[in-house]
Amino acid sequence: MTSALVVFAYLGIVLYIGAFAFRSRASGAEDFFLAGRSLGPVVFLLSLFGSNMTAFSILGASGHAFANGIVTYGLMASSSALIIPVCLLVIGTRLWSLGKRHGFITPVQMFRDRWECGHIGTVIFTLQTVLLVPYIIIAVIGGGTTLRAVSNGAVPFWLGGAIVSIVVMTYVFAGGMRGTAWVNAFQTVLFLLFGAVAVSVVAVGMGGFSSAMEGLFEVPATATLLTRERVSPLYFFSYTFIPLSSIAFPHIAIFCLTAKRLAHFKKTIVFYPICMLLIWLPSVFLGVVSNSATTVPAIRAKLDARAALSAGGPTLPAQERDRLRAQSSGDDVILRLVEGFAPPLLAALLAAAVMAAVMASDSQILALSTMFTEDVFAYYGGLKRYGDAAQVQTGRLFVIGLTLVAYLIALRVPQSIFDLATQYSFAGYAAMSPLLVAALFWRGSTKWGALASTLWIAGAVALVAWVQTVVPTPPTGTIVPVFGVGGMNVVTRATTGAMVFGMLPVVPMTLISAFLMIAVSALTPAARPRQATLARYFA
Amino acid sequence: MKIVVSTFTVLALFLLHQDVWFWRQARPLVFGFLPIGLFYHAAFTLVTAGAMALLVRLLWPAGLDTEGPPDR
Numbered sequence: 001m002t003s004a005l006v007v008f009a010y011l012g013i014v015l016y017i018g019a020f021a022f023r024s025r026a027s028g029a030e031d032f033f034l035a036g037r038s039l040g041p042v043v044f045l046l047s048l049f050g051s052n053m054t055a056f057s058i059l060g061a062s063g064h065a066f067a068n069g070i071v072t073y074g075l076m077a078s079s080s081a082l083i084i085p086v087c088l089l090v091i092g093t094r095l096w097s098l099g100k101r102h103g104f105i106t107p108v109q110m111f112r113d114r115w116e117c118g119h120i121g122t123v124i125f126t127l128q129t130v131l132l133v134p135y136i137i138i139a140v141i142g143g144g145t146t147l148r149a150v151s152n153g154a155v156p157f158w159l160g161g162a163i164v165s166i167v168v169m170t171y172v173f174a175g176g177m178r179g180t181a182w183v184n185a186f187q188t189v190l191f192l193l194f195g196a197v198a199v200s201v202v203a204v205g206m207g208g209f210s211s212a213m214e215g216l217f218e219v220p221a222t223a224t225l226l227t228r229e230r231v232s233p234l235y236f237f238s239y240t241f242i243p244l245s246s247i248a249f250p251h252i253a254i255f256c257l258t259a260k261r262l263a264h265f266k267k268t269i270v271f272y273p274i275c276m277l278l279i280w281l282p283s284v285f286l287g288v289v290s291n292s293a294t295t296v297p298a299i300r301a302k303l304d305a306r307a308a309l310s311a312g313g314p315t316l317p318a319q320e321r322d323r324l325r326a327q328s329s330g331d332d333v334i335l336r337l338v339e340g341f342a343p344p345l346l347a348a349l350l351a352a353a354v355m356a357a358v359m360a361s362d363s364q365i366l367a368l369s370t371m372f373t374e375d376v377f378a379y380y381g382g383l384k385r386y387g388d389a390a391q392v393q394t395g396r397l398f399v400i401g402l403t404l405v406a407y408l409i410a411l412r413v414p415q416s417i418f419d420l421a422t423q424y425s426f427a428g429y430a431a432m433s434p435l436l437v438a439a440l441f442w443r444g445s446t447k448w449g450a451l452a453s454t455l456w457i458a459g460a461v462a463l464v465a466w467v468q469t470v471v472p473t474p475p476t477g478t479i480v481p482v483f484g485v486g487g488m489n490v491v492t493r494a495t496t497g498a499m500v501f502g503m504l505p506v507v508p509m510t511l512i513s514a515f516l517m518i519a520v521s522a523l524t525p526a527a528r529p530r531q532a533t534l535a536r537y538f539a
Numbered sequence: 540m541k542i543v544v545s546t547f548t549v550l551a552l553f554l555l556h557q558d559v560w561f562w563r564q565a566r567p568l569v570f571g572f573l574p575i576g577l578f579y580h581a582a583f584t585l586v587t588a589g590a591m592a593l594l595v596r597l598l599w600p601a602g603l604d605t606e607g608p609p610d611r
Contacts, residue, residue, distance in 0.1 A: 277585065
């Protein structure tokens with residue numbers, strides 16, 4: 001119960017920081033949505049990094065490592081440590097400059113201006129919004145999972161998810177970007193500290209990690225968790241496309257506009273990999289080590305469920321398989337591990353740090369509100385007709401409605417945090433990265449190329465969702481053919497989701513998106529913007 | 540030249556990330572508990588931070604810096 005009290009106290013602190021502590025006296029959309037483009041280097045680094053690390057980074061990473069082993073770090077962390085900073089250097093700095101010079105607040109404003117288009121921008125906005133929903137779902141799942149775990153079930157999953165969603169929306173609506181950035185900075189410090197403290201505490205509790213590792217070596221089923229043989233090199237390669245999503249996420253693109261000076265990007269680019277290391281290495285390592293923490297009853301139950309799942313295999317009824325899969329899910333394993341080995345007060349503080357990562361959905365909520373008010377309400381004349389107050393209120397109603405949809409889906413969703421994020425949000429946004437590159441670096445790109453690319457991504461994500469709905473989740477290690485040509489499997493269904501030629505769908509999605517942008521733009525040279533427009537982008 | 544060095548650095552890091560050489564190997568355990576595959580990628584992440592410092596020096600878009608007010 002101590003943990004629950006500390007976590008609720010933490011929620012109160014976050015609410016205070018976000019809603020009241022850093023309120024600005026200035027008014028206007030730029031101040032509310034972009035903190036007046038005034039963030040200093042430290043807050044910019046911490047808040048940008050924090051907004052990229054959601055429940056995915058601690059709960060999702062440890063849960064995935066619990067089931068799949070050390071490969072989790074290479075799949076997401078080290079690839080992101082390379083690709084995200086490069087994207088910030090090459091693309092983020094240009095976004096900042098264009099935003100500063102032309103007053104853009106959202107990516108769609110920039111696309112509309114760059115390609116001289118109107119409704120195509122609305123199509124892009126719609127896709128961006130739909131693809132952000134899985135991210136909101138992750139936050140709900142993370143909130144529900146954490147509060148249920150720290151209260152030993154006293155706070156049910158549905159209530160935990162609702163509490164976190166309401167707290168986040170409250171301070172985002174009250175504090176805007178300034179409040180969100182400061183909360184993110186505070187939370188990032190907390191969850192960066194979490195890793196080192198949690199590793200130390202668990203190491204002491206387990207009597208060192210060496211014996212735990214040797215224990216994992218002795219059992220063939222767990223020995224493979226210490227290598228990467230559970231996935232193929234091709235599958236591993238396909239994951240390197242996922243971090244391309246980062247710069248295409250509207251909340252990250254919008255965050256790029258908040259820096260006071262271009263030079264603030266320098267520290268963010270250099271320290272980003274180190275921050276990744278500090279948060280992901282402990283999460284992945286502790287997720288793997290959890291497999292030997294058999295003295296912790298909750299983890300024992302997960303391991304038993306996994307063993308039953310493995311022994312039963314395809315002979316198990318689908319319902320029983322789903323039940324065992326849910327029971328063996330590792331999304332809360334790091335909380336259980338800390339709870340099992342740390343003194344109650346320390347475990348409670350560590351749970352609050354996990355909550356810090358879970359609540360990083362605030363920037364997505366703010367981005368959605370910003371996008372709706374700027375890209376739809378203001379663009380279609382609502383601002384002129386109904387005024388500032390109506391603009392803000394409709395933006396809030398839009399976010400509340402969308403969060404409600406995400407909440408209802410989260411209550412029914414059978415997937416893990418990690419798989420949900422990679423299959424939909426990350427894949428879709430990675431495939432949108434060619435739009436950003438074309439807008440910023442290719443004079444010949446046109447609005448029709450952008451539309452073709454956007455429609456393709458929407459169709460591809462829908463196809464992935466359809467495959468995963470129609471084809472039941474197979475037992476672990478089993479691949480179900482879905483579509484083939486000449487005896488070769490093209491689309492398959494694995495436990496983690498749909499695959500194309502043994503790779504994540506993000507690979508064909510991104511490559512075809514880039515191809516369509518190039519081909520359709522080349523076929524529609526008459527749609528190129530005027531020279532005056534191009535001159536603003538390619539001086 | 541700066542572009543060439545930068546491109547080579549990023550490509551080299553990308554190739555180093557696709558390390559098949561520790562694929563099925565867990566030992567040695569670095570510091571007695573860290574599987575070699577995980578240690579490799581942790582070290583890779585640190586090297587990446589150094590490479591980013593280099594890229595910032597080589598590719599910094601100083602021309603984009605502006606202190607002027609928005610034009611609309």
